[in-house]
Amino acid sequence: MRPSADGRLRARRRALAALLALPLAAGAQIDAGPYVPSPSVIVDEMLKLGAIRGDDYLIDLGSGDGRIPITAAQRFGARGFGVDIKPELVKLANENAARAGVADKVRFERRDLFETSLAEASVVTLYLLPGIVTKLVPKILAEMKPGARVVSHDYPLAPWKEDRFVQFDTPEKEPISGTTRTVLYLYTVPARVGGEWRLELPPSVAQQPARLTLAQHPMGTRGSVTIGKRVIALGEVKVSGDAVRLAIPGLGGGGKPLVLEGRARGDVIEGTAPAPWRATRP
Numbered sequence: 322m323r324p325s326a327d328g329r330l331r332a333r334r335r336a337l338a339a340l341l342a343l344p345l346a347a348g349a350q351i352d353a354g355p356y357v358p359s360p361s362v363i364v365d366e367m368l369k370l371g372a373i374r375g376d377d378y379l380i381d382l383g384s385g386d387g388r389i390p391i392t393a394a395q396r397f398g399a400r401g402f403g404v405d406i407k408p409e410l411v412k413l414a415n416e417n418a419a420r421a422g423v424a425d426k427v428r429f430e431r432r433d434l435f436e437t438s439l440a441e442a443s444v445v446t447l448y449l450l451p452g453i454v455t456k457l458v459p460k461i462l463a464e465m466k467p468g469a470r471v472v473s474h475d476y477p478l479a480p481w482k483e484d485r486f487v488q489f490d491t492p493e494k495e496p497i498s499g500t501t502r503t504v505l506y507l508y509t510v511p512a513r514v515g516g517e518w519r520l521e522l523p524p525s526v527a528q529q530p531a532r533l534t535l536a537q538h539p540m541g542t543r544g545s546v547t548i549g550k551r552v553i554a555l556g557e558v559k560v561s562g563d564a565v566r567l568a569i570p571g572l573g574g575g576g577k578p579l580v581l582e583g584r585a586r587g588d589v590i591e592g593t594a595p596a597p598w599r600a601t602r603p
């Protein structure tokens with residue numbers, strides 16, 4: 322007996338669900354996209370935008386011939402690490418590091434960039450397809466330290482809003498990527514402040530602890546403060562690295578907002594402006 326149209330649809334859905342649930346088989350191909358090196362003038366601009374220093378640890382995701390970490394080590398003495406899915410490029414990058422005399426500072430491994438921990442990086446650089454860059458946003462925000470920087474060549478980490486971007490023309494790029502246009506984007510990883518906090522406001526504002534609720538997204542952070550039964554939507558929430566600024570409408574005297582400025586360190590946010598205040602995880 323032939324299955325009904327409904328039955329066929331259900332069978333197709335089951336087959337699709339099974340396919341989606343399959344883990345990537347060992348040795349399965351990852352669509353790595355093309356290898357297109359960043360011309361050296363762009364590497365220089367990326368390192369400048371990322372304000373690379375000697376104490377940085379830079380990870381290049383999709384490191385190609387290793388030029389970004391190698392240049393950072395040569396120019397600034399920064400330590401570096403790079404991963405690429407293509408073994409021949411990893412081999413070339415390690416050889417290039419040795420030739421440049423920085424093999425003690427820079428290392429390359431064959432690895433999927435999505436399986437590379439970013440926890441230790443103070444800077445991450447990227448020149449990847451736009452779809453990959455966008456998929457990396459939650460991983461970067463979850464793993465990188467507050468204040469760490471990300472520099473992306475040509476593709477923004479949407480929907481995360483960049484701190485700065487620079488654009489210029491690079492004639493060297495035309496033969497390899499068909500355009501002279503270059504845009505570099507800089508991001509600073511914000512402290513992870515989303516969730517509930519017990520808020521001790523300056524005593525002149527409230528004697529009893531209040532509740533601070535923050536919802537953090539790549540596009541920004543919103544929130545509210547609850548004092549007793551009064552819920553006040555925050556006017557401004559700015560989190561840049563570990564610096565936190567919260568504006569609570571109407572509590573600043575004379576109908577003005579109370580603007581709290583402080584720093585987030587793990588499970589504590591505290592500051593002294595405009596008077597000592599502190600938020601802790603309940």
Ligand SMILES: C[S@@+](CC[C@H](N)C(=O)[O-])C[C@H]1O[C@@H](n2cnc3c(N)ncnc32)[C@H](O)[C@@H]1O
Nearest residue numbers: 353356357358359383384385405406433434448
């Ligand atoms: C456009 S090239 C950039 C190379 C280098 N970062 C530069 O700017 O000169 C992108 C590199 O990312 C690598 N790649 C793409 N997807 C990857 C993945 N999932 N894991 C590791 N490497 C990947 C490619 O093999 C390629 O070498």
